[in-house]
Amino acid sequence: MKHAHLIKKTHLFERDEYACSVCGYTDKKPFGVCPNCGETLIGEKSDLNWVDEAAMFDIILGG
Secondary structure, three states: OOOOOEEEEOOOOOOOEEEEOOOOOEEOOOOOEOOOOOOEOOOEEEEOHHHHHHHHHHHHOOO
16 A cells, blocks of 8 residues: 655745645645545655755855
8 A cells, every 4th residue: 555645845935836745746735635646645744845945046146
């Protein structure tokens, strides 16, 4: 049995995204059943993209 979960991708200057851990389908709103592969998603994990985005922003600005 797969342990499918929702991955919350947080961004610095954009809305959060939610992705299925099985097929990678993404949407701007959280979902409990993936509309793409039909997996039931149990729980949520965070992918803190904003940390990398902030570091890149700092590099670009010469910080």
